[in-house]
């Protein structure tokens with residue numbers, strides 16, 4: 038058993054947020070060995086003109102302050118996403134605010150965008166990296182001008198990040214998800230895009246929108262319409278859910294916050310499929326929510342995801358999950374006769390590209 042394998046059972050004895058902070062410290066100190074071997078060539082793809090060695094990324098919220106992204110890439114993730122970052126540092130909600138629902142292979146969090154703010158995160162990104170790192174931006178809880186906050190995020194990260202994400206889907210900042218309605222969303226996306234283009238006239242990073250899995254039919258159509266009317270270059274589907282499926286057994290199931298992990302797999306994949314159909318495969322989509330195996334990742338890819346991300350499964354399976362997942366995914370692609378990931382994207386939603 039390697040160091041990471043040994044550490045996992047110990048970390049799970051700690052309260053969840055303490056375990057998370059310890060993991061970040063271990064990664065930042067370079068104490069987790071790079072389990073990374075060459076990726077199977079079938080997993081490589083080009084999205085937004087950028088080369089991904091494999092399609093499996095680490096989702097936002099794990100490395101909020103960009104303290105461990107180089108180590109995360111060395112573990113073998115095809116990409117990672119720092120943030121959510123807000124203009125000013127903020128403490129987030131009172132603890133406890135992170136709960137393991139072990140029986141359900143799920144997590145509930147109401148962190149509330151705890152982060153060190155744009156300046157601290159930007160200075161860590163300035164020293165560069167080898168791989169693909171996105172920056173996920175949000176607004177401060179007490180901000181009176183949401184659009185201005187996102188514009189500041191775009192200004193700070195457009196010159197540095199490989200992609201930008203407008204996060205309007207966290208359930209833990211009051212009023213945030215109202216920005217997913219058609220008019221405010223269009224205004225926000227246009228303003229952020231204009232700022233990105235002002236800062237980076239040549240080769241600007243793609244601008245993505247991360248949406249909630251709890252949108253109704255009208256809202257999903259609004260998101261697709263806004264996305265297609267050109268202000269954004271892709272969608273991330275999805276953030277955590279405020280729903281509490283009947284199936285949940287853990288004593289923590291009534292905690293307030295966003296639910297992630299296994300119970301999110303199906304609803305988030307259905308929403309991905311829906312948005313893939315509505316956008317007709319014209320926009321790259323990132324599928325996230327409940328992925329814990331190669332089969333889960335493959336289901337998202339066939340439903341329309343060019344790339345996937347995960348977070349909660351790491352809590353239960355540790356970083357060893359990644360090597361296994363990539364091996365399973367490559368095997369499933371081959372078994373179905375696909376030479377590369379790109380060939381399988383959307384085959385079950387819109388007949389593929």
Ligand SMILES: Cc1cc2nc3c(=O)[nH]c(=O)nc-3n(C[C@H](O)[C@H](O)[C@H](O)COP(=O)(O)O)c2cc1C
Pocket residue numbers: 096097098099101120121135144146148150173204207247275276277297298299301325326327328346347348349350
């Ligand atoms: C503890 C925790 C913190 C998170 N923080 C953020 C965040 O700051 N910004 C964001 O866009 N998503 C955040 N997420 C959502 C994840 O990026 C992801 O969309 C969600 O957890 C579903 O994926 P999973 O089921 O693989 O965890 C967070 C998730 C967890 C569990």
